[in-house]
Amino acid sequence: MGYRIQDVISYLDQLAPPAYQESYDNATLICGDRTAEVTGLLCTLDCTEAVVDEAISLGANLIVAHHPIVFKGLKSLTGRNYVERTVIKAIKHDVAIFAIHTNFDHVATGVNKRICDRLGLKETKILQPKKETLNKLVFFVPVENKSEVLDAVFAAGAGQIGEYKDCSFQVEGTGTFTPSHHANPFTGQRGVPQYEKEVRVEVILPSYLSQKVVSSMKKAHPYEEVAFYLSALENENQEVGAGMIGQLSHPMEGLDFLDFLKEKMNLSHLKHTQLLSRKIKTVAVCGGAGIFLLSDAKRSGADAFVTSDIKYHEFFDAEDRLVLCDIGHYESEIFTKELLGELLSQNFPNIALYLTKVVTNPTSYR
Incomplete structure (x- = not known):
């Protein structure tokens, strides 16, 4: 079995996380079945009726566009304008349309x-x-379990600073706790104060990955109850x-x-x-x-x-x-389809991939 549309979407979402799009944007799957197998992929700057026709003629059931064909909510689909006609045609012919817009700009x-x-x-x-796109996670872990938990946190996406990965700050100290009579402590006894050599670990992570990173940290951590702090940072994100x-x-x-x-x-x-x-x-x-x-x-x-x-x-x-x-708008972004084509062909070499030959520029010059 080949790749499904969701496989391509997952890769594109990793390449340009949807969390980085502007509030007015609609970078997402505009229409189509995520579970359908990809028969061909067409990259374009804009998705128009002519581009959908081109996809149909090529046997491609997935269009990856930079500009979303739908920006605002549609209350009806009657074909009264080019947006509605494009969406209707795509749906009729089982062609999915995915947009990767301001998140790909950023x-x-x-x-x-x-x-x-x-x-x-x-x-x-x-x-x-951009600001307010980074969080800091601080957690405490027994010395002997530090590497295992850190590996899980890094694998989930934390600790990347520019060209450096697996970044953290660590300080050793002593953690104290007294398990209740209903607790199931990893170390120590119920009702007895416990002193444990621990490491305080600090890592930076993209805000949109917070839930994933914290979940991975807890899963790898030996303690029944994990002490941790998650806080938003005002730092500028030099990568976004x-x-x-x-x-x-x-x-x-x-x-x-x-x-x-x-x-x-x-x-x-x-x-x-x-x-x-x-x-x-x-x-x-x-x-x-x-x-x-x-x-x-x-x-x-x-x-x-x-x-x-x-x-x-x-x-x-x-x-x-x-x-x-x-x-010119079209002229400044037309090479985006080439970039998308290169990235997708590298990661999905078995998918028939095309760059649109349709000139979607709505303006002409003399």
């Missing part, structure tokens, strides 16, 4: 990293790291957030950079603010509508900020501190 290996890679940016990092920033391999004059940008992003044209007297070395990027990151780009010392959907008056906000480039 991870360090996602949409913005692909833009950075196309521009050859080095020393990349998140432009606006909006936009990215990096360094060009060598500084460029303004016009040279614009030509370079057009070449690398396959642009026929772009809009930009006045060029600067200095060369461009540090570049900030954000796929899709990213003008909300302009202050972060300025503060980070960017010489240019590449994004899309900039309004007329928002161009003034560059204030000659950087070159603001609007390359």
Whole structure:
């Protein structure tokens, strides 16, 4: 038996956890049967009727799209607009639609990293790291059981800090307790005070994994009742957030950079603010509508900020501190389908995988 749709979803949720999507977003399985076996997979930026037709013709019953076809709740499905018609067609032909949107924007290996890679940016990092996405777990364990419990906690997803895994802080001390007459103590006797050599262990973990990590810790722990603390952290999560920033391999004059940008992003044209007297070395990027990151780009010392959907008056906000480039929404994110295709083909080599040939860009230029 081959892979089921849920197998693909589980991998994508691990790649870009749904907890990292924006509140307005709908990154999820839009329609389809999770238990169905995957007959083929089609990657796309947008899911439209034409893309569903393409999936049907290819024998693919799963579409993985960056943009959700459904953002708001549908109260009826009558085919009155392209959203309803697309969903109806997909359901009629047993084609599942899955969206991986702002959660894929926010991870360090996602949409913005692909833009950075196309521009050859080095020393990349998140432009606006997210806060309130990390927890700290503190627990106490007998010295001789420490390794077993730590292994379980690490396996559940705790202890990862950037490029370092299995991170913890440990202090040895003495734990005291008196088991009640109804207790079933791992060590000691009921009603008798007990002094035990223990280790206080502290680990950091993604907030969305808290239940899994705590459960794994308790399961591996020898004590009947485990003493632990779980607290939210205000720390910025350097691996999760909006936009990215990096360094060009060598500084460029303004016009040279614009030509370079057009070449690398396959642009026929772009809009930009006045060029600067200095060369461009540090570049900030954000796929899709990213003008909300302009202050972060300025503060980070960017010489240019590449994004899309900039309004007329928002161009003034560059204030000659950087070159603001609007390359178009579709153009900034179209390479996302290639990234998804690469990642999925590596992890599901036996699935027939396709990149859409449908141009879903709703705008045209002359």
